[in-house]
Amino acid sequence: MGNLAKLREQLRKDQNINLLNANGNTTDDIVGASKLALSDGEQLSLDEKTDFQVEDTPITLRTVYNCWIHKDSSAAEYLADCQAKGLTNISFLQRTDLINWLSGQSESSQFISVAGKDHEKSESAVVKEKEEDTIKDPVLQEALAHERVLLDHNSCLRGTKPTNFGYLIKEAELKLVHSLKSSRRPQKTGERAGVSKTSSKTPAKKDPIILIPSAASSIFTIANIKRFLEESVYVHPRDMPPAQSDVTSVVKKFDRFGKPIKFLIVNNTRLFTKPEYWDRVVAVFTTGHAWQFSNYQWSTPTELFQHCRGYYFYFAGDVVPHHVEQWNVQKVELEKNKRFRDVEVLRYFWNSMEKELVARGYR
8 A cells, every 4th residue: 555545544534643853753844844653653754756646747745745734725825835835736626636535535536646557467467367267158258248338537538638737727826826916915105096007907805704603692793793893882782672684784994994994794604605705704703612613614713713813802800711811812801881991992903903904905
């Protein structure tokens, strides 16, 4: 069994895999690692070539495992990481094919060569031996005469020579990443709207999204969030009429942006019918319960708050749970009765939100 097949077997069984450096110590740095330690104690060299081929060239186990590490990353994030680490970048289609095969979602990959010529020959030899054993059987011979050859999705096109569209894949991917980088590039000093050569080609940013809890016990709900964010006044949800929708919106004018920004406030992720909605989430309000994230794209607090800015609002005098202290969230204290403090709290929130929008390329 080759190293690629061994890695697949470990991943399918969800067994522990560790990266080891030259000293045999566990590390998270795939560039500095030299081996991959499997659960049974076997160690695989990360620099060994595998049967997975990119442009007819076998790639290393290091490149394969780095691809697996980024199975949940976007194409832009994966490409940027490969460029930063100096690792081979696998195109989107090849990466999807490889991840599906490693995870067991598919049993074959069009980019994996036959596992060794010896294996291929041995299979042919076995078939030949079986044919020689049965060639004297007239009944079997007649059955074989009416046998039809099964076609797979590749051979059914009946092409005489496979066409390599790798160059088109790379070209499309580079254009996609270039477009994303251009949309996030800050405007140079002295440039005015409508004057920049790229401003007319840069797609407008869609309305950012703030996710809040759906629990009725939450400090903020759809019923009271709009008044707080627009009027700087906190009203307890029980003192507000019940909301008739899972979505509301607020508009905020920032000093750094030329026009007001409209925010969508959502309390139910079932409304996220497209993956792009998660890219627009700029803030997540949490009650401190991890089950809140069970239906999120990133279902653990550690992963979620690496992608989105998190906020934990609580009343003065309440104890912040120990596990929330360990989360990457901003803890914001509200007064229970002193409503004049709401203005200060809201100013802090919008200042942090402005920084987040700037980092995401809004202008």
